[in-house]
Amino acid sequence: xxxxxxPGRGSATIEVVAAQAxxxxxxxxxxxxxxxxxxxxxxxxxxxxxxxxxxxxxLAARGLAGDRSFLVGLFxxxxxxxxxxxxxxxxxxxxxxxxxxxxxxxxAASAELERDLRTLVGQLRxxxxxxxxxxxxxxxxxxxxAAAGIxxxxxxxxxxxxxxxxxxxDDRAAVRQLTTELLRRGHRRxxxxxxxxxxxxxxxxxxxxxxxxxxTGLDIDPQLVQTGNFEFAEGLQCARRMLSARPRPTAIIxxxxxxxxxxxxxxxxxxxxxxxxxxxxxxxxxxxxxxxxPRLTTIRQPVRAIGRVAAELISEYQPHRHGWPRPVxxxxxxxxxxxxxxxxxxxxxx
Amino acid sequence: xxxxxxPGRGSATIEVVAAQAxxxxxxxxxxxxxxxxxxxxxxxxxxxxxxxxxxxxxLAARGLAGDRSFLVGLFxxxxxxxxxxxxxxxxxxxxxxxxxxxxxxxxAASAELERDLRTLVGQLRxxxxxxxxxxxxxxxxxxxxAAAGIxxxxxxxxxxxxxxxxxxxDDRAAVRQLTTELLRRGHRRxxxxxxxxxxxxxxxxxxxxxxxxxxTGLDIDPQLVQTGNFEFAEGLQCARRMLSARPRPTAIIxxxxxxxxxxxxxxxxxxxxxxxxxxxxxxxxxxxxxxxxPRLTTIRQPVRAIGRVAAELISEYQPHRHGWPRPVxxxxxxxxxxxxxxxxxxxxxx
DNA sequence: AGCTCAGATGGCAGCGCTGTCAATCAGCTT
DNA sequence: AAGCTGATTGACAGCGCTGCCATCTGAGCT
Numbered sequence: 001x002x003x004x005x006x007p008g009r010g011s012a013t014i015e016v017v018a019a020q021a022x023x024x025x026x027x028x029x030x031x032x033x034x035x036x037x038x039x040x041x042x043x044x045x046x047x048x049x050x051x052x053x054x055x056x057x058x059l060a061a062r063g064l065a066g067d068r069s070f071l072v073g074l075f076x077x078x079x080x081x082x083x084x085x086x087x088x089x090x091x092x093x094x095x096x097x098x099x100x101x102x103x104x105x106x107x108a109a110s111a112e113l114e115r116d117l118r119t120l121v122g123q124l125r126x127x128x129x130x131x132x133x134x135x136x137x138x139x140x141x142x143x144x145x146a147a148a149g150i151x152x153x154x155x156x157x158x159x160x161x162x163x164x165x166x167x168x169x170d171d172r173a174a175v176r177q178l179t180t181e182l183l184r185r186g187h188r189r190x191x192x193x194x195x196x197x198x199x200x201x202x203x204x205x206x207x208x209x210x211x212x213x214x215x216t217g218l219d220i221d222p223q224l225v226q227t228g229n230f231e232f233a234e235g236l237q238c239a240r241r242m243l244s245a246r247p248r249p250t251a252i253i254x255x256x257x258x259x260x261x262x263x264x265x266x267x268x269x270x271x272x273x274x275x276x277x278x279x280x281x282x283x284x285x286x287x288x289x290x291x292x293x294p295r296l297t298t299i300r301q302p303v304r305a306i307g308r309v310a311a312e313l314i315s316e317y318q319p320h321r322h323g324w325p326r327p328v329x330x331x332x333x334x335x336x337x338x339x340x341x342x343x344x345x346x347x348x349x350x
Numbered sequence: 351x352x353x354x355x356x357p358g359r360g361s362a363t364i365e366v367v368a369a370q371a372x373x374x375x376x377x378x379x380x381x382x383x384x385x386x387x388x389x390x391x392x393x394x395x396x397x398x399x400x401x402x403x404x405x406x407x408x409l410a411a412r413g414l415a416g417d418r419s420f421l422v423g424l425f426x427x428x429x430x431x432x433x434x435x436x437x438x439x440x441x442x443x444x445x446x447x448x449x450x451x452x453x454x455x456x457x458a459a460s461a462e463l464e465r466d467l468r469t470l471v472g473q474l475r476x477x478x479x480x481x482x483x484x485x486x487x488x489x490x491x492x493x494x495x496a497a498a499g500i501x502x503x504x505x506x507x508x509x510x511x512x513x514x515x516x517x518x519x520d521d522r523a524a525v526r527q528l529t530t531e532l533l534r535r536g537h538r539r540x541x542x543x544x545x546x547x548x549x550x551x552x553x554x555x556x557x558x559x560x561x562x563x564x565x566t567g568l569d570i571d572p573q574l575v576q577t578g579n580f581e582f583a584e585g586l587q588c589a590r591r592m593l594s595a596r597p598r599p600t601a602i603i604x605x606x607x608x609x610x611x612x613x614x615x616x617x618x619x620x621x622x623x624x625x626x627x628x629x630x631x632x633x634x635x636x637x638x639x640x641x642x643x644p645r646l647t648t649i650r651q652p653v654r655a656i657g658r659v660a661a662e663l664i665s666e667y668q669p670h671r672h673g674w675p676r677p678v679x680x681x682x683x684x685x686x687x688x689x690x691x692x693x694x695x696x697x698x699x700x
Numbered sequence: 701a702g703c704t705c706a707g708a709t710g711g712c713a714g715c716g717c718t719g720t721c722a723a724t725c726a727g728c729t730t
Numbered sequence: 731a732a733g734c735t736g737a738t739t740g741a742c743a744g745c746g747c748t749g750c751c752a753t754c755t756g757a758g759c760t
Contacts, residue, residue: 056472061716079434122406411746
């Protein structure tokens with residue numbers, strides 16, 4: 001033995017297990033990898049040896065020999081509220097397939113983006129990558145990963161690519177439904193606060209609103225459509241402008257909860273009674289939605305489930321078979337309407 | 351050549367680079383690892399070859415040969431608001447040292463905890479681990495990692511261990527300061543909402559409050575000290591109880607922003623004017639703090655910086671030297687008072 | 701000139717696994 | 731009884747690097 005193993009560190013090697021079980025290392029390897037062609041009795045013996053020795057195969061060695069890495073990358077641009085929830089779902093699913101999640105922030109706007117990607121890809125030999133928006137929409141990301149032969153799952157991409165699996169939610173339908181609820185309660189002048197331009201979600205959510213308005217034969221007053229950037233501060237401006245319009249809107253739909261919270265603040269400052277004179281709804285069911293008064297009616301994103309599904313798709317990729325199952329998987333998860341106090345019937349006098 | 355390299359996958363090997371540069375693989379290795387003893391001219395030649403070939407050394411191979419892993423684990427129990435912010439700081443610092451962050455949720459209350467840990471440790475051979483509370487306080491975690499010889503940085507541990515580096519903030523001093531501000535503004539009946547029992551932060555924050563009250567010679571009314579669990583719902587209960595006390599408190603200090611937001615809601619429901627009749631302060635400067643009205647005065651946690659520092663400590667560990675530098679590093683980061691609208695002078699009539 | 705010595709470089713084995721292929725064996729067939 | 735089959739197992743090389751040690755070079759010295 002050339003290099004002594006550090007004392008206490010790591011666990012036994014496959015050879016020790018093999019000796020203990022009275023088989024060859026290769027057979028132990030077979031058991032570890034759940035390969036067929038091992039007699040049940042042998043398998044048991046090996047399993048017992050593994051237990052006794054508290055043996056855990058070295059991932060680096062497994063990876064090197066088997067041309068795998070057991071690593072899945074989660075690439076994101078900006079950490080958001082939902083990130084930790086998402087990754088928790090993803091990690092859970094990864095565990096079930098013996099994979100590990102590696103998180104890598106990646107500046108979408110950076111000129112170094114491609115270089116950074118190549119470095120990651122080259123070093124880690126990831127078995128798959130989960131792309132959070134806006135990374136899920138950058139052609140350079142898609143191209144670089146495809147060139148490296150790394151399967152990528154795109155979360156809520158704006159443009160679906162033929163060969164790219166994706167996971168998203170039907171935001172349009174959800175907002176349509178929510179808007180219909182407001183209409184049913186008698187609201188006619190409804191404001192809509194758009195999110196950051198260029199986001200898939202921004203368009204979808206707006207379209208859902210437009211769908212419902214159109215279906216009811218109502219025109220959309222351009223004064224009552226404002227564009228924010230999903231942030232509270234912008235939402236405040238948008239809401240003030242809307243609430244200055246006459247006749248005043250009796251309801252505001254915001255493209256996310258932060259902006260909806262801003263609408264509440266603006267209304268309070270402008271002495272508009274909540275929710276009597278103004279109903280407000282948001283999107284996401286972020287923590288803030290239940291921390292403001294009145295509590296926000298909103299649409300719940302199944303964030304953790306999206307994470308799970310993303311990881312699941314990665315684990316379904318068959319590198320040595322045909323790659324993705326055909327057709328390329330595309331999962332749409334349901335959204336959930338959460339009705340709370342921020343919605344009231346339209347005031348009589350409006 | 352036995353196994354053909356998958357086409358397009360990965361990059362060149364060290365041998366190709368060596369050939370291109372006209373040196374031996376070993377010399378390329380020296381350049382990659384910034385070892386001394388390579389002539390500047392040779393080093394340049396190798397660097398150029400690396401660039402030309404877009405070579406990225408295989409981490410698994412480097413790890414296997416060099417008994418490293420380039421992996422740092424981030425172990426947490428529950429994903430919280432601050433997690434993604436924290437990990438972003440940690441990842442940034444890891445990059446600078448060529449390390450990668452592996453996130454692993456670990457159920458603190460699980461009976462399997464030790465087994466899960468041993469598996470992770472055995473498989474990944476992590477170079478270091480960052481422990482978020484409450485994991486940073488579990489003896490079994492500390493013991494298991496220590497036995498495996500893996501350096502661990504404890505975030506905001508309740509009990510500092512002699513051989514365990516840690517990163518935390520001086521919550522006690524910050525709350526003391528904040529309380530003093532309220533006292534300066536004439537508040538005398540001040541309610542305090544404690545966090546979840548057993549948390550280090552819960553005690554520290556309360557002690558800071560007690561310090562300031564005592565320094566001013568004020569007794570603490572037990573009616574005005576309620577225990578929540580850091581969550582909005584509990585905060586609502588606590589606030590209601592406090593606001594039912596007579597004379598009513600003129601200020602409430604909550605141990606985090608979620609509960610402070612709850613206090614605002616409770617006050618609004620009980621028709622207590624904000625902030626005229628009741629000042630409220632929180633802790634954390636979570637997003638919600640600027641999304642409620644009035645916006646919360648609070649204490650900003652340098653979450654991202656804590657993440658950075660934690661990763662930095664890991665990278666300062668010298669496995670082949672004496673381990674941690676002595677004395678074992680213990681970093682205390684400053685907190686920042688954020689004054690906003692939720693604090694007003696105490697009402698005259700109280 | 702002959703010597704030493706530090707700096708620079710290369711050779712080689714091996715890290716802990718897995719892929720390939722060969723060997724062995726029991727159970728059948730004809 | 732020889733031959734064939736499929737199931738089970740093992741031998742061995744090698745994945746892409748790095749640790750250790752040998753070798754070589756030229757400067758500095760006596």
